[in-house]
Amino acid sequence: MNFESKLSIDEILKSKHFSDANVIAGKGGLSHPVRWVHVLEVTSIDNLLNGNELILSTGVGWKGDPTTFALLVQKFIDSNAAGLCIELGPYVQEVPQEIIDLANNCDFPLITFAKEVRFIDITQEIHSLLVKKHYQLLSDLEDFSNRLNQLLLSSNPKPRILELLYEYLGMRIFYISNQGEVTVIPKTNVSDQDKLFDLIKTNNIPKNMNVAHQPVQALNQTFADLFIISETEAITEFESLILDRSAIALAQALLRELYIEEQKKAxxxxxxxxxxxxxxxxxxxxxxxxxxxxxxxxxxxxxxxxxxxxxxxxxxxxxxxxxxxxxxxxxxxxxxxxxxxxxxxxxxxxxxxxxxxxxxxxxxxxxxxxxxxxxxxxxxxxxxxxxxxxxxxxxxxxxxxxxxxxxxxxxxxxxxxxxxxxxxDLYIFRIVLAANEQGILREFIYDYIGPVLEHDQQNNGELLQTLKMYLRCKGAKKETAEHLFIVRQTLYHRLDKLYELIGNDFMEPYKRQAIEVSISAYEYAVASKQIFDASYFSISKTS
CATH class of the missing domain: 3.30.70.100 (Alpha-Beta Plaits)
Structure with a gap:
């Protein structure tokens, strides 16, 4: 069931007010869709057209000037207008051959009225046709949605949804899941299917091929991709809506399957x-x-x-x-x-x-x-x-x-x-965890930074923070002072105290590594609420 989702010039020519109209050029474009009717009597149209308009004119704008007439027709073609209807009379007695040739070359319909016509009657009739067409599309879309809902109540609805989509549009259907499952309707030989799949995957679509795509999404995740492919005409807005409804139905079916599977797992x-x-x-x-x-x-x-x-x-x-x-x-x-x-x-x-x-x-x-x-x-x-x-x-x-x-x-x-x-990525904290489990963490901390911790506790000092930053800056005094927001002289005093407490050799590779581990271990112990104080260290060393 392939519903016609557009009002074409061919259909309009069958209406009452076009009974005496004559198509003098561009018959190859009579299938052009018409989205609106526009009366134009001016030659400056740069911002007046959106595309697919059927233009009505008496020619008063160019007043028999063939050059201006030809330029205007070219502008209509460039603006993707559907066609041009001209009332022959005092302003245009006949259409020059060069314009007829231009229209034929571009499949741009030129339609003439030999008798006087009322443009208001024409626009009213065509707009009425457009409204009827739009209403029919809504009815068709509603019918399609109802059939989708019925399929969702059945078991294994996915293949039936894809078949219904093909039934309505008559276009080739491509369904590609994230797991690599590919479903093609109608079925074709493997080589043709692979060739078409590669074109889609690489976005290398030939000019004569029209493709519309809609992801199958649920819970903000894309589970599959749904494509419709037309090798003749452009894909219409109605066909895109049908594609969209199908993708939503597929997502609902997929979500139901996943929900049932997850309930089993639960x-x-x-x-x-x-x-x-x-x-x-x-x-x-x-x-x-x-x-x-x-x-x-x-x-x-x-x-x-x-x-x-x-x-x-x-x-x-x-x-x-x-x-x-x-x-x-x-x-x-x-x-x-x-x-x-x-x-x-x-x-x-x-x-x-x-x-x-x-x-x-x-x-x-x-x-x-x-x-x-x-x-x-x-x-x-x-x-x-x-x-x-x-x-x-x-x-x-x-x-x-x-x-x-x-x-x-x-x-x-x-x-x-x-x-x-x-x-x-825990790095050094893996060693800290192991030492804590073996009960040697506190002793290890005291052996390398115990005197520094005791000094800070007794004097409300900041030697530990200074030592940590000094090691992080790899012994660069200027950089250390800047990070601590202290003057260089204050840093020198603190370093002298550190040399006194833990030795002048604390920057030697192995001792430095042990001190860095002990600092990380101390921070972990504090975060774990294993609070150390000077009295505890004294007891632990003498016991």
């Missing part, structure tokens, strides 16, 4: 929790993943933790949140299994592609989540994200889970120091 949250704790064997994990996605070929995984203060307050939106997150990761080759406990969501990111760019892809996902309007609308405040260590074996997820929790813990305690999301 029932398995407890299973995922046991996986995170290391309670499942490798075989059990592989069997379970195969049931979820038979084509899944895992290539390592990592755990991502997402913590937000009010995550437990959006229960009605949790499934949509999971659908949204799954779509983001799926587009980047990552299969998602998740479990929510109070204000924290644990996500197992199963890698489906090569390992070398896994971190970059995860970073892209995090950036997308942070910027998303969907997340902002959920008002998830104080969102914090961490990613654990990448593991090659699915049954080693527990290690990634542990390191993700460690990363999240440090990020919460030291938000100004740790701005990245990945465990591997």
């Amino acid at each position: 029932k398995e949250a407890e299973w995922v929790s046991h996986w995170l704790e290391g309670d499942h064997s490798k075989e059990q994990i592989q069997t379970h993943l195969f049931e979820l996605e038979p084509d899944l070929k895992p290539n390592g995984c990592a755990v991502l933790l997402c913590k937000a203060s009010n995550l437990d307050k959006i229960n009605s939106e949790i499934t949509y949140l999971k659908v949204f997150l799954s779509s983001i990761f799926e587009q980047r080759g990552i299969f998602l299994c998740s479990s929510i406990q109070k204000n924290q969501m644990a996500m197992i990111l199963v890698n489906k592609r090569k390992k070398h760019d896994f971190k970059r892809r995860v970073q892209d996902c995090i950036d997308c989540i942070k910027k998303s309007d969907f997340i902002k609308k959920q008002n998830l405040t104080k969102m914090e994200i961490s990613v654990g260590q990448f593991v090659d074996q699915l049954d080693h997820v527990r290690n990634s889970y542990r390191t993700a929790k460690e990363t999240l813990s440090i990020k919460e305690k030291m938000p100004n120091e740790i701005r990245k999301y990945f465990y591997e």
Whole structure:
């Protein structure tokens, strides 16, 4: 069912007021669409036309001047006017041959009225036709939308929607999912399909081919791309509206499928929790993943933790949140299994592609989540994200889970120091964590900066801050003084005191590294509320 979505000159010629009209040139353009009727009697038209107007004129503007007449017709053609109707009479007795030739060469319809006509009657009639056409288009669009709604109530509606789109438009349909699935209607041989797909993908569309595109979007994410292709005429506004309605229906169908899948996964949250704790064997994990996605070929995984203060307050939106997150990761080759406990969501990111760019892809996902309007609308405040260590074996997820929790813990305690999301980017704090777990952190801190801490506590001093900045500036005194907003002489006094407390050799490579670690460890201990004072150090050294 291919509805005519435009009023053509050919249709207008069948109306009552054109019964005595004569097409003297440009018959190849009688299919031109007419969007409005415009009476023009002037020669300066630079800002008067928008395109697709049928122009009515008596010729009074050029008064028999063939040169001006020819220039004006050329301007009409350049402005993409639909055609020109001329009333023959006192101003124009006949149309010169050169103008007829110009119109024929450009398929620009020239129509003459041998008898006197009332332009007001013509405009009224054509505008009435345009209104009827517009009403018919709205009716057709409403009919199409109703049929789409009926299909959405059926099982597996996607192929039926694509078939309905082809039925209405009679154009070639191209549907390309983010996973690389390509559907073409009507079906063609593989070589022609691949050739057409390459033209679309590279945006190298031939001039004789007209293409309209509409993304299939839901939850601010694009899941697929829908194209209609016409190899004859330009794609009309009506056809674009039909394409748009089809893309929306496809998005609704896809969202429903994802919602159902996510509900199934939600029932398995407890299973995922046991996986995170290391309670499942490798075989059990592989069997379970195969049931979820038979084509899944895992290539390592990592755990991502997402913590937000009010995550437990959006229960009605949790499934949509999971659908949204799954779509983001799926587009980047990552299969998602998740479990929510109070204000924290644990996500197992199963890698489906090569390992070398896994971190970059995860970073892209995090950036997308942070910027998303969907997340902002959920008002998830104080969102914090961490990613654990990448593991090659699915049954080693527990290690990634542990390191993700460690990363999240440090990020919460030291938000100004740790701005990245990945465990591997903790750098020196990984050593600090290990030392703290082994119970040697306090002793290590005291051994290298204990005297400095005691001095600052007793004298309300700023030696530790001076030492940290001096090391950060690699011993450059001028730069250090500028960063501390002190004069050079004050810095010299402080450095003399530091030499006295921790030795003149604190800039030597190995000792400097130990001091830098101890400063980071002290800041971590303070953030963790493991407050040290001079009396504690004295006890710990003598005990």
